[in-house]
Each structure stands twice: as C-alpha cells, then as structure tokens.
Amino acid sequence: MTFRLIDSFIKIYTLKAKTLFDKVWDAHVVEHVQGGPNIVYIDKHLIHEVTSPQAFSGLEGRGLKVLRPERTLATPDHNIPTVNQHLPIADEQSRTQVETLTANCEKNSIELYGLNHPNNGIVHVVGPELGHTQPGMTLVCGDSHTSTHGAFGAVAFGIGTSEVEMVLATQCIMQSKPKKMRITVDGELPKGVSAKDLTLYVIAQLGTGGATGYFVEYAGSAVRSLSMEGRMTVCNMSIEMGARGGMIAPDETTFEYVKGRKFAPQGEQWEQQLATWKSLKTDDGAEFDKEYTFKATDIAPMITYGTNPGMCMSISSGIPAEADISSSELPSFQKSLDYMGFEAGEPILGKKVDYVFVGSCTNGRIEDLRTFASMVKGHKKADSITAWIVPGSKQVEKQALEEGLVAVLEAAGFKMRQPGCSACLAMNDDKVPAGKYSVSTSNRNFEGRQGPGSRTLLASPLTAAAAAITGVISDPREFL
Amino acid sequence: MPVDKFTLLESSCVPLPNENVDTDQIIPARFLKATSREGFGENLFRDWRFSPSGEPVKDFVLNQAQYSGQVLLAGKNFGSGSSREHAAWAIADYGFKVVVSSFFADIFRNNALNNGVLPITVTPEFLEKLFLAVAKNNEQKVVVDLEKQELRFNDESCDFEINPYKKDCLLNGFDDIDYLLAKKENIQAFEDKD
Numbered sequence: 001m002t003f004r005l006i007d008s009f010i011k012i013y014t015l016k017a018k019t020l021f022d023k024v025w026d027a028h029v030v031e032h033v034q035g036g037p038n039i040v041y042i043d044k045h046l047i048h049e050v051t052s053p054q055a056f057s058g059l060e061g062r063g064l065k066v067l068r069p070e071r072t073l074a075t076p077d078h079n080i081p082t083v084n085q086h087l088p089i090a091d092e093q094s095r096t097q098v099e100t101l102t103a104n105c106e107k108n109s110i111e112l113y114g115l116n117h118p119n120n121g122i123v124h125v126v127g128p129e130l131g132h133t134q135p136g137m138t139l140v141c142g143d144s145h146t147s148t149h150g151a152f153g154a155v156a157f158g159i160g161t162s163e164v165e166m167v168l169a170t171q172c173i174m175q176s177k178p179k180k181m182r183i184t185v186d187g188e189l190p191k192g193v194s195a196k197d198l199t200l201y202v203i204a205q206l207g208t209g210g211a212t213g214y215f216v217e218y219a220g221s222a223v224r225s226l227s228m229e230g231r232m233t234v235c236n237m238s239i240e241m242g243a244r245g246g247m248i249a250p251d252e253t254t255f256e257y258v259k260g261r262k263f264a265p266q267g268e269q270w271e272q273q274l275a276t277w278k279s280l281k282t283d284d285g286a287e288f289d290k291e292y293t294f295k296a297t298d299i300a301p302m303i304t305y306g307t308n309p310g311m312c313m314s315i316s317s318g319i320p321a322e323a324d325i326s327s328s329e330l331p332s333f334q335k336s337l338d339y340m341g342f343e344a345g346e347p348i349l350g351k352k353v354d355y356v357f358v359g360s361c362t363n364g365r366i367e368d369l370r371t372f373a374s375m376v377k378g379h380k381k382a383d384s385i386t387a388w389i390v391p392g393s394k395q396v397e398k399q400a401l402e403e404g405l406v407a408v409l410e411a412a413g414f415k416m417r418q419p420g421c422s423a424c425l426a427m428n429d430d431k432v433p434a435g436k437y438s439v440s441t442s443n444r445n446f447e448g449r450q451g452p453g454s455r456t457l458l459a460s461p462l463t464a465a466a467a468a469i470t471g472v473i474s475d476p477r478e479f480l
Numbered sequence: 481m482p483v484d485k486f487t488l489l490e491s492s493c494v495p496l497p498n499e500n501v502d503t504d505q506i507i508p509a510r511f512l513k514a515t516s517r518e519g520f521g522e523n524l525f526r527d528w529r530f531s532p533s534g535e536p537v538k539d540f541v542l543n544q545a546q547y548s549g550q551v552l553l554a555g556k557n558f559g560s561g562s563s564r565e566h567a568a569w570a571i572a573d574y575g576f577k578v579v580v581s582s583f584f585a586d587i588f589r590n591n592a593l594n595n596g597v598l599p600i601t602v603t604p605e606f607l608e609k610l611f612l613a614v615a616k617n618n619e620q621k622v623v624v625d626l627e628k629q630e631l632r633f634n635d636e637s638c639d640f641e642i643n644p645y646k647k648d649c650l651l652n653g654f655d656d657i658d659y660l661l662a663k664k665e666n667i668q669a670f671e672d673k674d
Contacts, residue, residue: 448504
C-alpha cells in the first residue's frame with residue numbers, strides 16, 4: 001500500500017516536472033493542431049539578406065504586410081565583403097541582395113543594421129551583444145546556426161524561407177515539438193581545451209545525425225563554468241549533430257551578461273524579468289527522451305579530418321584506420337579522405353596548412369579574438385599562411401581595437417578584416433582555393449564549404465593560432 | 481508558397497547512395513545570391529555534377545542518361561547542414577517530387593514539405609532493396625501513394641509516416657500560411673494574454 005502510494009506520488013511528481021525546453025516551448029504554444037504541429041508564437045525574428053528576399057516577395061504576392069515589425073530585426077552578413085565596406089559592393093548579385101533587404105525593411109518598418117552601421121555584424125553575434133536575445137524567448141532566423149541564442153535559455157532554431165514568410169505574416173510558426181535530449185558534461189576542462197573542443201567532442205561522439213529530431217539541453221559543471229561566449233559556441237554547433245537546437249539554463253553568468261545591454265530590460269522591468277528568468281531550469285525528475293554524460297577531463301583539443309563535423313578527433317590521435325569504421329560507412333569515409341587528401345590511420349599533427357580563418361557565428365566573438373591574440377603574441381605568422389581574422393560584428397571590431405588586440409595581431413603579422421560571415425560559407429570573395437588546407441574556427445567542413453575544392457579542418461581559436469604560427473597542424477598545448 | 485496538389489505518383493528513380501549529403505552539396509552557397517525562387521535546378525549538386533570548368537562529370541548520376549524520373553533515392557541522413565530552402569527549391573526545380581531515404585535532417589524535411597516535395601523515410605533494409613532493384617533495372621518504377629502512405633515497387637511495399645496535417649496540405653495543395661492566416665484571432669488573443 002505504502003509502496004503504491006509512493007509510486008503514484010512519484011508519477012504525479014514526474015508528470016508535473018518539466019524540462020527547461022518544455023517550459024519555454026509550452027509557454028509559446030498558441031494552439032495545438034489536431035494530428036499535426038503546434039502553432040508556436042515567436043518573440044524575436046532575425047533576418048538577413050540571403051534567406052529573406054523570397055519571403056518578402058511571397059508576402060507581397062499575397063498582399064500581406066509584416067505583422068509585427070517591432071519583433072523583427074535585420075542585418076546583412078552572409079554575402080558582404082570583409083574589406084572596403086565603405087565602397088559599393090562590387091559583385092552585382094550580392095549588391096542586389098543587400099539592397100533588396102534594405103528596401104524590404106524600409107517598406108515594412110523593420111529595424112535594419114545595414115553595412116557600416118555601428119551595430120552591423122553576423123546576426124547571431126549582433127542579437128546577443130545588443131541584448132535582443134533574452135532568456136525564455138522563442139527566436140528564429142533563416143539560418144541553421146540560430147541555435148546559438150539557446151545559450152541564454154531561449155528556444156532558438158533555424159528555419160527555411162517559407163517559414164520566414166510565415167513568421168513575417170503571422171509572427172507564428174507551425175512546428176512539431178521535438179524530442180528532448182540532455183547532454184551533461186561534468187568536471188573541469190583541461191588547459192588548452194575550450195568550448196569549441198567540448199562541442200566538437202560531443203559531435204564526434206554522437207555523429208552528424210545523432211541528435212536529429214531532438215532539442216538539446218546542455219548541463220553539467222563544465223558547461224556551467226563556460227562564459228556566455230563559450231556557451232554560444234556550444235549551442236551554435238548543436239545543428240552539426242542534427243539537433244533542432246541547443247540550450248543552457250540561464251544563471252548568474254547569463255544575467256550578468258545581459259544586464260545593461262542596449263535592448264535588455266531596464267530598472268523595474270529588469271527586476272520583474274529576472275524573477276521569471278530564474279525559474280527557467282529543468283525541474284528535478286523531469287524526463288528526457290535521451291541522455292548522454294561525458295567527462296570534461298576526457299576532452300583534448302579537437303580537429304576534424306573529414307567532410308562533416310562528426311569526422312573529428314583529438315589532435316594528437318591519428319585519423320581512424322579503416323578497421324575502425326563500420327562497413328556501411330566505409331564508402332563515405334573513403335570518399336571524405338580522398339577529398340581531403342588524407343590516408344586512413346595517419347597522424348594529423350605536422351600536416352601543412354595554407355589558410356587560417358578565425359571568425360563566424362561560432363568563434364567570431366571578442367573572447368575568441370582575445371584567445372587567438374594571447375597565443376600569437378610574441379610570435380610571427382608563418383610566411384606560408386594566409387590568415388583571415390574576421391570579427392563577428394562592428395562592436396567586436398571596435399572592442400578589439402580598444403583592447404589593443406588589433407595591435408597585438410598586427411605586431412604578429414596579422415591584419416583584421418571587417419565583419420561578416422566571410423569564409424565560413426565563402427559566399428563573398430573570401431574563398432579558400434581548390435586543394436588548399438584551411439584550419440578554420442567556423443562550423444562546417446563540408447566539401448567546398450570554404451570555396452570549391454577547399455579542404456577545411458575545424459578547430460578552436462587556440463588550435464588555429466598554433467597553425468598560424470607554425471604553418472602546420474600543431475598541438476596548442478605546446479604553446480601554453 | 482501555394483504548392484501543386486500531390487496525388488498518386490508513378491515514376492522511375494535516380495539513385496544517389498551517398499550518405500550525409502549536406503545542403504552545401506545540394507546547392508553550394510555561391511549560388512544563393514538570387515532574390516527569386518526560380519532556376520536553382522540548374523545548379524543542383526553543382527560541384528558533383530560539373531567540373532570546375534563547367535563540363536558535366538560523366539559518372540555523376542544526373543549526367544547518366546539511363547537514369548531519370550521524379551523520385552530521388554538518397555542515402556542516410558540526407559539534407560543535413562544549412563537551413564537554406566534553396567536546397568529544396570533546387571530539388572523541386574530540377575523536377576523531383578519525392579526524395580526517398582532512411583533518414584532526413586529536420587530542417588530539410590520541413591523545407592521540402594513546404595515546397596510540395598515529399599520526403600519519404602523508409603527502413604534501411606527497404607532502401608537497400610530499392611537501390612538494388614534500380615541498379616538491376618534502371619527503368620524500375622516505384623509508386624508513391626500518399627493517401628495510403630505507402631511506397632511500392634514490384635511486390636515490395638513500405639509504409640511511411642507523415643503527420644495528418646501535412647498530408648492534408650499536400651493532398652489539397654495548400655500551405656501553412658493559409659492555415660495560420662485563418663487563425664489570426666487566436667494569435668491576437670495569445671498576444672493580448674501576455
């Protein structure tokens with residue numbers, strides 16, 4: 001009898017216990033469609049020049065206006081040059097795309113941080129640094145790395161252009177509720193191991209489709225001890241294992257970061273919001289559909305060797321041997337290595353590098369530039385290396401100058417470019433030539449991602465710095 | 481975008497067994513500069529289909545005359561990576577109505593459905609059988625029966641899942657925006673509540 005009673009108590013308790021994701025998602029469900037998805041209300045909609053023009057023309061075709069322009073924010077980033085931004089964009093198509101964004105924003109009274117605006121930058125860098133991104137929000141953007149904003153305890157995910165049109169027209173999206181996954185990383189990250197290594201390690205464990213269908217919550221002491229920049233790096237890469245998004249419960253680190261930012265709540269409103277935000281955590285006993293636990297001490301500096309982010313290893317180990325790969329995956333594995341010009345089983349340390357790219361929504365924040373600068377300080381860029389150091393935003397650019405980072409970089413032979421997505425996806429002229437090797441702090445190493453035929457190795461800013469100094473793939477721990 | 485109604489489809493298949501085909505392969509970023517939805521089919525699988533100088537790559541399946549049809553057979557984890565809907569537009573513009581795989585990336589699946597392209601998830605075993613059948617006979621036809629949620633070829637068949645709402649949208653050729661616009665008052669009420 002007593003046991004049964006306890007059992008039913010536990011059941012009731014578990015039923016009521018909610019995950020962080022449940023709390024935010026459920027609070028935004030306008031309606032559940034019979035046999036279908038939820039209608040989910042969107043608090044903040046970020047747009048950029050590449051995935052929005054067709055949405056605006058669709059809207060016009062239907063004779064509709066943007067429903068809530070005040071909840072929409074625009075910045076061109078994907079397709080802009082990272083030099084001479086004061087000049088008209090030379091590429092005609094790129095210029096048209098940026099001008100189309102400007103015209104659409106004017107027509108619909110949407111706030112725009114255009115090229116040369118002091119707030120311009122990569123959409124996922126700009127949102128957080130200005131305080132637009134806040135805990136408990138729903139936030140979408142026509143870009144898969146929207147998951148970045150989950151670092152604040154927001155439900156944030158990437159959408160397609162039809163969905164951009166949907167949100168512009170109705171401030172809502174039709175979306176099935178994803179399953180829930182928790183990834184716990186406990187312990188202290190070893191020296192020279194950063195948030196980027198943590199996320200690459202997790203992706204290597206789960207594989208490139210390992211979290212498809214799930215929304216991930218990151219937890220554990222190693223995640224808690226990360227700065228907001230580090231947390232953004234981790235949430236940013238969630239999509240690289242297929243997750244719909246990733247999030248981290250807001251805490252003092254989060255509140256401290258958001259407080260005082262331009263668009264953050266102020267005064268009494270701040271106090272009210274803070275009380276709500278503090279309740280945004282997974283209840284004890286809440287259930288996840290899947291859980292993984294990792295030890296921070298197992299993580300080393302990571303680097304990719306193949307053509308998806310799951311093909312990743314610790315920098316001091318060799319590329320897997322064919323015997324370590326399952327027979328069904330062997331053709332893809334071999335195709336990847338052929339593309340990269342690598343052999344199964346060989347070490348990666350000491351391989352020649354041609355390009356180093358520091359930037360993107362993954363590692364283009366001030367902390368990343370500080371880290372890179374701290375390692376190259378007192379060294380010289382290797383002559384054989386072409387380095388592109390691209391700040392994530394105008395604000396990051398300004399801060400890097402004010403903090404003296406630009407001076408450190410220049411003394412070491414590096415030059416900082418102007419903000420944008422740049423060589424992360426190589427839509428502009430920042431393209432790595434065919435066959436060349438690039439150590440990149442960005443998020444994708446797909447075939448041709450940094451330019452047709454380019455070969456990308458994803459790594460942390462520290463590992464990028466070590467490669468930039470030596471001209472070969474090097475273990476950053478040797479420089480600490 | 482309002483889409484064509486999807487009914488019964490019978491077609492031969494184009495086999496692309498590669499796993500983890502990401503959206504950068506489906507349509508590379510440098511072709512995302514357009515401001516309209518049209519014409520992306522030309523650059524579908526661009527860097528696998530054409531050499532850097534623009535010559536067709538002979539052994540790529542889209543350049544092999546013996547394979548044609550409105551059904552793309554794809555390896556596991558199709559459409560991973562970027563959220564670019566241009567990937568779905570390129571597939572639709574090229575003339576595919578259906579993509580069959582054992583596993584799809586989430587955003588691609590949504591994008592495909594929003595453009596009248598039906599992503600069908602089948603078991604890995606069924607997919608393998610279908611690849612084998614097409615390898616044996618390049619004119620092998622499949623029947624896609626959305627009403628019954630069934631994919632058939634020869635005497636094999638496999639059920640597939642699709643949520644009833646999306647199925648209804650495809651069968652009738654209407655889209656989410658039509659649906660949401662009809663819910664305007666509920667959305668307003670939700671906003672007022674806060």
